[in-house]
Amino acid sequence: MSLAASSEAIGAVSELLKVQLAARTGINAVAVGRPEDASKAAVVGGGGSFNLFLYRISIDANLRNRPLDAGQAPPVWLVLHYLLTAFDGPESDSIVAHRLLGRGLLALNALSIVRPDASNSALASNPDPLRLTFDEADVELLSRIMQGSDEKFRVAAAFQVRPVMLASTAQPPDYALPVKSIGKPLPPPQPYEGASVLPSLGARVNAIEPERFSAGQPIVLRGSEFAGYDQILVGASTYPATSTLDGALTMTIPLADTISAGSYPVCVARTLPDGHQLSSNAVAGHLLPRVTSVNLAGPLTPVLGRLSGTFLVHGSQLGGATAATYAALYLQGKAQLLLEPQPGGTATTLTFTVTDTQALAPDPNYRVILRVNGEQALDSPLLSWT
Missing domain, CATH: 3.30.2000 (STM4215-like)
Incomplete structure (x- = not known):
């Protein structure tokens, strides 16, 4: 009162x-x-x-x-x-x-x-x-x-x-200065004054579901004090969050997003009236690459009964030229060859070349296993090496 x-x-x-x-x-x-x-x-x-x-x-x-x-x-x-x-x-x-x-x-x-x-x-x-x-x-x-x-x-x-x-209200008490809230934005170049006063100590994330996820797949963050938080940070990338009926926050990374696969700190965040971003503690999330198809880039070259040549891997979150990426050609229960991509790769297409010295025996059932920044794609399509 x-x-x-x-x-x-x-x-x-x-x-x-x-x-x-x-x-x-x-x-x-x-x-x-x-x-x-x-x-x-x-x-x-x-x-x-x-x-x-x-x-x-x-x-x-x-x-x-x-x-x-x-x-x-x-x-x-x-x-x-x-x-x-x-x-x-x-x-x-x-x-x-x-x-x-x-x-x-x-x-x-x-x-x-x-x-x-x-x-x-x-x-x-x-x-x-x-x-x-x-x-x-x-x-x-x-x-x-x-x-x-x-x-x-x-x-x-x-x-x-x-x-x-x-009671006199002309002067504030001696034990504390008055709290100035941010209020409405001021036109430049006037600075904001005071501090944003929040009704809690901030959000806390307890779990991420699932821990390993791909673009296009919803993820859910569970915790406490999520009121007012409308963003989810995956590393340095920010995505809009939606509240669920049980008080959690959910979001989906678009398939067309250029973010690389890998392990990231994931947290919830909100933007304060003064423009600063307030975030919670982080939990570890693992973004997996997606492989949609593999195909030969052209005719294969015979080398003493074996074949050399080039093949393409298509998908999303493949990392491009800056990611730590390799592909394994898997056959008969073991990896036959490990390859790094050729320069010039993108987040959606990578090129791999089997040289003459690495030539592989012909077989229609080579399986391509891709790992990007330590995370392995769930899909491993077949490559007909014939």
Whole structure:
């Protein structure tokens, strides 16, 4: 609750007493002001009424230097002193008025401890409940208050309400500087001010499903505190993420993406209002190359009963010229030959050459096994070496 509204606490206490007194006695005519003014406003035969008169405001000595929190300037703690006068029409000294005064005292006694409702903004921030206690209303006190040519001595009951807080919001507390949020972007060249305040310590990734995946295959990251995170980082590449029904994040690497196969740190991320990227811890993910087809690049050359020549590997995430790539020609339970690609390869096509000194025996069932950056493709299509 904001402390700014506490500046109206004095009037809020008077309003609270007026409403409670009317509700507990059934007398709706409750005025706040000097007793003589209430007497002049009363109508003969108009029924009973009450008057509340705030005649004194003092400082609560027990709370004078008590702050709401360490490092803050203490608020003003008040004690409000009231007189309750009962009227039968304009008269305050009749038997009927005395009976009404008794009803009023019982109503006030029931208010010995008052906890203001949260909807009462002026009093809701008061850290302690309001306490109502009766004071001695002797002849000397009433005579000092009710003096003057227009005043008449009237019997009344005195009581006090404490502690009533008036809190200052003009200065921030000494123990901390105010937090400035980023807010809306400022036009260049004005810099952003302050810090982004997030409702958590950041996202944490616990698992990736599956750990080995290919482009075109959805992956799921599971963890905690994913609210507001809309990106998944695979190494230095960023992909849009979608929330699942169970609170995880999922994404799919497009087949046409030029990212190379390999092992990558995978994490979730979000972009803060100032443009910085906030990411979670990383888990290991293994992006596999995809091999869609293999074929000869031209006629093979006979070499002493064997064949040499060139073949092409087509797919995606093949790495191109910068990746650590090799292909194995597999036949009869073992690798017959290991080859590195020719220069000029791309992420979708690699060229391999079997030289004359490496010539292979003719066979239609050579299987091509490809590894890129330590990750092996799931597909190993057949190559007819004939």
